[in-house]
Amino acid sequence: DSGVTQTPKHLITATGQRVTLRCxxxxxxxxxxxxxxxxxxxxxxxxxxxNGEERAKGNILERFSAQQxxxxxxxxxxxxxxxxxxxxxxxxxxxGGRSDGYTFGSGTRLTVV
Amino acid sequence: xxSVSQHNHHVILSEAASLELGCNYSxxxxxxxxxxVQYPGQHLQLLLKYFSGDPLVKGIKGFEAEFIKSKFSxxxxxxxxxxSDTAEYFCAVNISSGSARQLTFGSGTQLTVLP
Numbered sequence: 001d002s003g004v005t006q007t008p009k010h011l012i013t014a015t016g017q018r019v020t021l022r023c024x025x026x027x028x029x030x031x032x033x034x035x036x037x038x039x040x041x042x043x044x045x046x047x048x049x050x051n052g053e054e055r056a057k058g059n060i061l062e063r064f065s066a067q068q069x070x071x072x073x074x075x076x077x078x079x080x081x082x083x084x085x086x087x088x089x090x091x092x093x094x095x096g097g098r099s100d101g102y103t104f105g106s107g108t109r110l111t112v113v
Numbered sequence: 114x115x116s117v118s119q120h121n122h123h124v125i126l127s128e129a130a131s132l133e134l135g136c137n138y139s140x141x142x143x144x145x146x147x148x149x150v151q152y153p154g155q156h157l158q159l160l161l162k163y164f165s166g167d168p169l170v171k172g173i174k175g176f177e178a179e180f181i182k183s184k185f186s187x188x189x190x191x192x193x194x195x196x197s198d199t200a201e202y203f204c205a206v207n208i209s210s211g212s213a214r215q216l217t218f219g220s221g222t223q224l225t226v227l228p
Contacts, residue, residue, distance in 0.1 A: 002156060033215060043203065043218040056215050090156065101147055102216060104157040 003027065004093050004105035012111045018079040021108045025072055025093030031055070032074040033094070033102065034066055038087040049074055050096045081112045115140035117206050119219035126194050127227050134189040134222050136178075136204030145207040146187040147216065148178055152200045160202075163187065174198070196228045 003026035013019055025032050034046040036059075045058035049068035060066075063081075068074040078085060088109050092102040118137045126132060138144060145164040149157040161172025168180040178189045187204060201223050205216040 002158075004156075035218075042220045045215045045217065048215050058215060092157075101159045101162045103159075104149075106156045 002103050002105060004091060004103050006089075006091050006105035006108050008108060009106065010109050010111075012113060013081060015081055015083060015112055017081050017112075018077065019081065019110065021076040021078070021089050021091075021110075023074045023076070023091030023093075023105060025074070025091075026103050029093035029095055029103070030072065031094045031096035032068055032072070033092045034060075034074070034076050035090045035092065036087050037090060037107070041087075043090075046076070055096075078110070083112050086110055086112045115144070115206055115208050115217050117204055117217055117219035119202075119204055119222050121222045122220070123223045123225070125225045125227065128196055129193050130226075132189070132191040132194045132198075132224070134202055134204075134224070136187045136189065136219060137185050138187065138204075138206045139185065140206065140208055142208060146178070146180060147205040147207070148172065148176070148187075148189050149203045149205060149218075150200045151203065151221075157203065160189070194224070194226045196226050198224060199226045200224060 005024040007022045030051045032049045036044045046060040047066045048056040052068050066076045088107045090107045092104045094102045116139045147162045148160040151157045161170050163170045163180045171177045201221045203221045204219040207216050
Protein backbone atom coordinates (compact mmCIF):
# COMPACT_ATOMS: atom_id res chain seq x y z
CA ASP A 1 0.00 0.00 0.00
CA SER A 2 1.61 3.22 -1.18
CA GLY A 3 -0.62 5.50 0.84
CA VAL A 4 -2.24 6.96 -2.26
CA THR A 5 -5.76 5.63 -2.68
CA GLN A 6 -7.55 5.54 -5.99
CA THR A 7 -11.11 4.49 -6.58
CA PRO A 8 -12.57 2.73 -8.36
CA LYS A 9 -9.97 0.18 -9.45
CA HIS A 10 -11.86 -0.76 -12.57
CA LEU A 11 -14.52 1.07 -14.55
CA ILE A 12 -16.36 -0.04 -17.66
CA THR A 13 -18.58 2.46 -19.35
CA ALA A 14 -20.08 3.25 -22.72
CA THR A 15 -19.02 5.87 -25.22
CA GLY A 16 -20.49 9.28 -24.57
CA GLN A 17 -20.74 8.76 -20.85
CA ARG A 18 -19.09 10.68 -18.02
CA VAL A 19 -17.08 9.20 -15.17
CA THR A 20 -15.32 10.50 -12.08
CA LEU A 21 -12.10 9.06 -10.77
CA ARG A 22 -11.09 9.75 -7.21
CA CYS A 23 -7.72 10.06 -5.53
CA UNK A 24 -6.74 10.53 -1.91
CA UNK A 25 -3.13 11.60 -1.54
CA UNK A 26 -0.65 10.27 0.96
CA UNK A 27 -0.94 11.90 4.36
CA UNK A 28 0.98 15.17 4.41
CA UNK A 29 1.28 15.52 0.64
CA UNK A 30 -0.17 18.70 -0.81
CA UNK A 31 0.35 17.97 -4.50
CA UNK A 32 -1.70 15.64 -6.64
CA UNK A 33 -0.73 14.69 -10.17
CA UNK A 34 -2.84 12.83 -12.71
CA UNK A 35 -1.32 10.65 -15.42
CA UNK A 36 -2.80 8.60 -18.23
CA UNK A 37 -1.03 5.39 -19.22
CA UNK A 38 -1.87 3.75 -22.51
CA UNK A 39 -0.01 1.32 -24.72
CA UNK A 40 0.48 3.75 -27.56
CA UNK A 41 1.08 6.98 -25.62
CA UNK A 42 2.96 5.74 -22.57
CA UNK A 43 2.70 7.78 -19.37
CA UNK A 44 1.24 11.18 -20.15
CA UNK A 45 1.00 13.92 -17.59
CA UNK A 46 -2.48 15.38 -17.42
CA UNK A 47 -2.68 17.91 -14.60
CA UNK A 48 -1.22 18.92 -11.24
CA UNK A 49 -2.90 20.46 -8.21
CA UNK A 50 -1.18 21.91 -5.21
CA ASN A 51 -3.15 22.65 -2.07
CA GLY A 52 -6.36 23.12 -4.00
CA GLU A 53 -4.99 25.16 -6.86
CA GLU A 54 -4.17 24.06 -10.37
CA ARG A 55 -0.39 24.21 -10.85
CA ALA A 56 0.33 22.73 -14.24
CA LYS A 57 -1.47 21.31 -17.21
CA GLY A 58 -0.15 18.72 -19.57
CA ASN A 59 -1.84 16.83 -22.37
CA ILE A 60 -5.29 17.03 -20.89
CA LEU A 61 -8.24 17.09 -23.25
CA GLU A 62 -10.93 19.73 -22.92
CA ARG A 63 -13.39 16.92 -22.18
CA PHE A 64 -11.40 16.18 -19.05
CA SER A 65 -11.29 18.28 -15.92
CA ALA A 66 -10.03 17.92 -12.39
CA GLN A 67 -10.20 19.56 -9.03
CA GLN A 68 -8.66 19.25 -5.61
CA UNK A 69 -10.85 19.72 -2.59
CA UNK A 70 -10.06 21.32 0.79
CA UNK A 71 -9.37 17.90 2.29
CA UNK A 72 -6.80 17.49 -0.54
CA UNK A 73 -8.48 14.61 -2.29
CA UNK A 74 -8.78 15.06 -6.01
CA UNK A 75 -11.23 14.05 -8.68
CA UNK A 76 -10.65 13.61 -12.39
CA UNK A 77 -13.77 14.01 -14.48
CA UNK A 78 -13.85 12.47 -17.94
CA UNK A 79 -16.82 13.31 -20.15
CA UNK A 80 -18.09 12.44 -23.63
CA UNK A 81 -15.96 9.35 -23.41
CA UNK A 82 -14.48 7.82 -26.53
CA UNK A 83 -12.99 4.40 -27.15
CA UNK A 84 -9.54 5.97 -27.18
CA UNK A 85 -9.94 7.14 -23.62
CA UNK A 86 -9.56 3.56 -22.44
CA UNK A 87 -6.40 3.56 -20.33
CA UNK A 88 -4.95 3.32 -16.87
CA UNK A 89 -5.31 6.57 -14.97
CA UNK A 90 -2.79 7.05 -12.21
CA UNK A 91 -2.82 9.56 -9.45
CA UNK A 92 0.38 10.45 -7.65
CA UNK A 93 1.00 12.65 -4.67
CA UNK A 94 4.01 14.52 -3.42
CA UNK A 95 5.12 17.41 -1.31
CA GLY A 96 5.38 19.65 -4.37
CA GLY A 97 9.08 20.24 -3.83
CA ARG A 98 11.79 20.30 -6.48
CA SER A 99 13.12 16.87 -5.63
CA ASP A 100 9.65 15.45 -5.32
CA GLY A 101 9.69 11.77 -6.15
CA TYR A 102 5.94 11.22 -6.17
CA THR A 103 4.09 8.28 -4.69
CA PHE A 104 1.75 6.60 -7.10
CA GLY A 105 -1.61 5.02 -6.48
CA SER A 106 -2.63 1.70 -7.97
CA GLY A 107 -4.55 3.33 -10.76
CA THR A 108 -8.03 3.13 -12.22
CA ARG A 109 -8.41 1.02 -15.31
CA LEU A 110 -11.02 2.63 -17.52
CA THR A 111 -12.54 0.64 -20.35
CA VAL A 112 -14.83 2.47 -22.75
CA VAL A 113 -17.00 0.15 -24.84
CA UNK B 114 9.98 21.41 -23.20
CA UNK B 115 12.00 18.65 -21.62
CA SER B 116 11.89 15.12 -22.99
CA VAL B 117 13.20 11.76 -21.89
CA SER B 118 14.42 8.99 -24.17
CA GLN B 119 14.72 5.36 -23.31
CA HIS B 120 16.21 3.66 -26.30
CA ASN B 121 15.76 0.08 -25.21
CA HIS B 122 12.11 -0.90 -25.48
CA HIS B 123 12.56 -4.52 -24.44
CA VAL B 124 15.55 -6.16 -22.80
CA ILE B 125 15.81 -9.88 -22.18
CA LEU B 126 18.46 -11.22 -19.82
CA SER B 127 19.25 -14.40 -18.01
CA GLU B 128 19.45 -14.46 -14.24
CA ALA B 129 22.77 -13.22 -12.85
CA ALA B 130 23.49 -11.14 -15.96
CA SER B 131 24.38 -7.50 -15.53
CA LEU B 132 21.88 -4.82 -16.49
CA GLU B 133 22.23 -1.36 -17.91
CA LEU B 134 19.21 0.58 -19.14
CA GLY B 135 19.81 3.80 -20.97
CA CYS B 136 18.09 7.10 -20.26
CA ASN B 137 18.81 10.44 -21.90
CA TYR B 138 17.05 13.71 -21.31
CA SER B 139 16.94 16.94 -23.18
CA UNK B 140 17.10 19.98 -20.97
CA UNK B 141 20.03 22.25 -20.34
CA UNK B 142 19.10 23.50 -16.89
CA UNK B 143 18.90 21.99 -13.44
CA UNK B 144 17.10 18.67 -13.39
CA UNK B 145 16.07 16.04 -10.94
CA UNK B 146 16.15 12.50 -12.27
CA UNK B 147 14.24 9.42 -11.25
CA UNK B 148 13.88 5.76 -12.06
CA UNK B 149 10.60 4.01 -11.40
CA VAL B 150 9.68 0.36 -11.68
CA GLN B 151 6.27 -1.06 -12.51
CA TYR B 152 5.79 -4.74 -11.74
CA PRO B 153 3.03 -6.49 -13.72
CA GLY B 154 -0.37 -5.21 -12.64
CA GLN B 155 1.05 -2.85 -10.05
CA HIS B 156 1.63 0.86 -9.61
CA LEU B 157 4.87 2.66 -10.24
CA GLN B 158 7.38 2.51 -7.41
CA LEU B 159 10.36 4.79 -6.95
CA LEU B 160 13.68 2.96 -7.38
CA LEU B 161 16.02 5.89 -6.91
CA LYS B 162 16.41 9.58 -7.54
CA TYR B 163 19.11 12.15 -8.12
CA PHE B 164 18.84 15.82 -7.32
CA SER B 165 22.32 16.91 -6.23
CA GLY B 166 25.63 15.66 -4.88
CA ASP B 167 27.23 12.35 -5.71
CA PRO B 168 26.29 11.49 -9.30
CA LEU B 169 26.26 7.79 -8.45
CA VAL B 170 22.98 7.09 -6.76
CA LYS B 171 22.08 3.88 -5.00
CA GLY B 172 18.49 2.78 -4.79
CA ILE B 173 16.44 -0.10 -3.55
CA LYS B 174 16.83 -3.76 -4.54
CA GLY B 175 20.47 -3.35 -5.55
CA PHE B 176 19.87 -0.84 -8.33
CA GLU B 177 22.06 2.17 -8.95
CA ALA B 178 22.22 4.93 -11.52
CA GLU B 179 24.88 7.34 -12.65
CA PHE B 180 24.16 10.91 -13.64
CA ILE B 181 26.52 12.11 -16.37
CA LYS B 182 25.72 15.74 -16.95
CA SER B 183 27.90 16.10 -20.05
CA LYS B 184 26.02 13.26 -21.72
CA PHE B 185 22.58 14.22 -20.41
CA SER B 186 22.29 10.63 -19.25
CA UNK B 187 21.05 8.79 -16.18
CA UNK B 188 21.54 5.09 -16.87
CA UNK B 189 20.21 2.44 -14.53
CA UNK B 190 22.43 -0.48 -13.56
CA UNK B 191 22.31 -3.66 -11.58
CA UNK B 192 25.27 -6.06 -11.38
CA UNK B 193 23.23 -9.25 -11.22
CA UNK B 194 19.54 -9.41 -12.11
CA UNK B 195 17.01 -11.80 -10.67
CA UNK B 196 13.86 -13.28 -12.13
CA SER B 197 11.88 -11.03 -9.79
CA ASP B 198 13.32 -7.96 -11.52
CA THR B 199 11.06 -8.65 -14.49
CA ALA B 200 9.11 -5.42 -14.81
CA GLU B 201 8.84 -2.22 -16.78
CA TYR B 202 11.33 0.51 -15.91
CA PHE B 203 10.68 4.19 -16.43
CA CYS B 204 13.13 7.05 -16.34
CA ALA B 205 11.71 10.47 -15.46
CA VAL B 206 12.91 14.04 -15.23
CA ASN B 207 11.65 16.96 -13.23
CA ILE B 208 12.78 20.48 -14.04
CA SER B 209 12.73 23.48 -11.80
CA SER B 210 10.36 25.56 -13.85
CA GLY B 211 8.39 28.05 -11.81
CA SER B 212 5.99 26.34 -9.46
CA ALA B 213 5.26 23.33 -11.66
CA ARG B 214 6.83 20.09 -10.54
CA GLN B 215 5.50 17.54 -12.94
CA LEU B 216 7.61 14.58 -13.97
CA THR B 217 8.14 13.80 -17.61
CA PHE B 218 8.49 10.08 -18.19
CA GLY B 219 10.30 8.12 -20.83
CA SER B 220 8.45 5.49 -22.83
CA GLY B 221 9.67 2.71 -20.56
CA THR B 222 11.85 -0.38 -20.97
CA GLN B 223 10.34 -3.79 -20.46
CA LEU B 224 12.87 -6.06 -18.74
CA THR B 225 12.34 -9.80 -18.91
CA VAL B 226 14.66 -11.95 -16.82
CA LEU B 227 14.76 -15.61 -17.74
CA PRO B 228 15.21 -18.10 -14.91
